[in-house]
Amino acid sequence: DVLHYGLDLTWDHEAAVLTGLATLTLRATDDAPQFQLDLGQPLTVTEVLVDGQAAPWTHPGKDLVVDAPVTGDDRYTVQIAYHGTPEPVAAPVTRSDFSTVGWTTTPLNEVWTMQEPFGAFTWYPVNDQPSDKALYDLTIRVKAPWVGVANGEMTSRDVEDGQTVTQFHLSRPAASYLMTIAIGAYRSDELETDTGTPVTLWALPSQPGAFRDMRYVKQAVEWIEKRLGPYPFDTVGAVMTASDSAMETQTLLTLGNNDYVRSPEVIVHELVHQWYGDLVTPTDWSDMWMNEGMTMYLQFVYRAQSTGRSIDTVMRSIRRYDQSLRDEAGPPGAYDPAMFGSSNVYYGPALMWNELRHRLGDEEFWRLVREWPQQHAYGNATRQEWFDWIEQESGQE
Numbered sequence: 001d002v003l004h005y006g007l008d009l010t011w012d013h014e015a016a017v018l019t020g021l022a023t024l025t026l027r028a029t030d031d032a033p034q035f036q037l038d039l040g041q042p043l044t045v046t047e048v049l050v051d052g053q054a055a056p057w058t059h060p061g062k063d064l065v066v067d068a069p070v071t072g073d074d075r076y077t078v079q080i081a082y083h084g085t086p087e088p089v090a091a092p093v094t095r096s097d098f099s100t101v102g103w104t105t106t107p108l109n110e111v112w113t114m115q116e117p118f119g120a121f122t123w124y125p126v127n128d129q130p131s132d133k134a135l136y137d138l139t140i141r142v143k144a145p146w147v148g149v150a151n152g153e154m155t156s157r158d159v160e161d162g163q164t165v166t167q168f169h170l171s172r173p174a175a176s177y178l179m180t181i182a183i184g185a186y187r188s189d190e191l192e193t194d195t196g197t198p199v200t201l202w203a204l205p206s207q208p209g210a211f212r213d214m215r216y217v218k219q220a221v222e223w224i225e226k227r228l229g230p231y232p233f234d235t236v237g238a239v240m241t242a243s244d245s246a247m248e249t250q251t252l253l254t255l256g257n258n259d260y261v262r263s264p265e266v267i268v269h270e271l272v273h274q275w276y277g278d279l280v281t282p283t284d285w286s287d288m289w290m291n292e293g294m295t296m297y298l299q300f301v302y303r304a305q306s307t308g309r310s311i312d313t314v315m316r317s318i319r320r321y322d323q324s325l326r327d328e329a330g331p332p333g334a335y336d337p338a339m340f341g342s343s344n345v346y347y348g349p350a351l352m353w354n355e356l357r358h359r360l361g362d363e364e365f366w367r368l369v370r371e372w373p374q375q376h377a378y379g380n381a382t383r384q385e386w387f388d389w390i391e392q393e394s395g396q397e
Helices: 210-214 216-228 264-272 285-307 311-319 322-329 344-360 362-375 383-394
Strands: 002-012 017-027 035-038 043-050 063-066 075-084 100-105 111-114 134-143 147-150 153-160 163-174 181-184 187-192 198-203 236-240 252-255 280-282 379-381
Touching: 043 063, 111 252, 134 147, 134 181, 147 163, 187 216, 198 210, 198 216, 210 216, 210 236, 216 236, 216 264, 216 285, 216 362, 252 264, 264 285, 280 285, 280 362, 285 311, 285 344, 285 383, 311 344, 322 344, 344 362, 362 383
Parallel strands: 002 134, 198 236, 236 252, 280 379
Antiparallel strands: 002 017, 017 075, 035 063, 043 075, 100 111, 111 181, 134 163, 147 181, 153 163, 187 198
């Protein structure tokens, strides 16, 4: 159970080498002669310290096994020094907008990361699964004028010995797949929502119109707050990358550089995840429909409002796809694991939410939609916990 990650990362973009020092505070969940983390095989570990004492380790494949005994419920400080050229790994998907996850470099050795359902292990030692949420502090060093960008609040930005040094603090726990980092000649733009939440946007000079499109983040947060309640984190923003996809990385959306993923609809979708997916996160990936169904449903609500149609009209147009998506990738709650994140976990659950709205009525439905994420705020939940809660609250089976 990792409680905190302190990551000090130096990216030599000319040599394409990452040098890292990771300091983990962890709690052992049981007595054991050793413990294991995830770390990409291209990275070479040079030292491991447990509570300041050198510890032996092995690094077969993606497994970093530290041969140090631990006692259940005791806390330990683990320091891991490493370096190398990170590589992305294959994603278990058939989607067209991405095929790999993790640390990704452009031909100029700019960096971006997206890592659902895994991929954080490609650039730092981590317990890379969604139920182990932790706090983060990151320091990113890169040759100026390039800049390192990450989740959370940027607490400092300086130039030291020709390097831009940025520091970021994430004040609420995050699952590892919700972390992100981007490196390049980034420029920033600052806004603020009507309720005072700082908005920070990051784009490269090679991305014309990026700031214009990303400024919709402010209006999208304000639109969502009317339906889901106050934004649950200290900061919000977006970083434009060279990806073809988009990702709900916590407090800082990772947006691809194409018209669709820069659209208001997609920005709304990814921001709804800050409540459904980031504030409350599935305990394991069998329940990703709990995230994607609600974010897709709010995207359709937005589509209905912006096009002057009723939500039922929009949902009728979606319904015709449901069975074919189930036939192709399985039911949303038991999907084909080789087709992670396919459309079946988006459309079917969105249809379910709309049927639930009809059964409960608008007032009761939206009350439950607002209150559910608060039941497990900054933690995890399973489908059974959701079933039990909504049955108790609604009085219906």
